[in-house]
Amino acid sequence: MIVLDASIILKMIFEEQDTHLALQLRENHVTGKEKIAAPELIFYEIANVLATKTPLSVKSASSALNEIFNLEIETFTLGMEEFLSSISFSHKYKISVYDASYIILADRLNCDFITADVKLFKKIKDLKFIRLLKDVKLPS
Secondary structure (H helix, E strand, O other): OEEEOHHHHHHHOOOOOOHHHHHHHHHHHHOOOOOEEEEOHHHHHHHHHHHHOOOOOHHHHHHHHHHHHOOOOEEEOOOHHHHHHHHHHHHHHOOOHHHHHHHHHHHHHOOEEEEOOHHHHHHHOOOOOEEEHHHOOOOO
């Protein structure tokens, strides 16, 4: 299992730098090689990007969100303990609670967290289970 954030999931829909790596992660998920997990907020983040940061019509944005839902990402509801840890982590690393929640989930699941967000990665790269998408070695 791996935890991915919205920066990677969006690369599965939009052609961007390192999209081929995101598509390989999707393929591994779909074929059962590596399950993708995320906190439930991932769908809020993605829907927000589709609605406010892209020129997509409502119909196209809805279609893109539906495509992401169909990936059947395993989502987790965070409890009070995880929220409190996210607040602490956010304060310590100067990142959003949203970003911290992915990291806290990966820690809870004892798996890697992969992001394409370079600014975020630079702030948390000292954690052993954090990976930057462009540096991830995927089997061919």
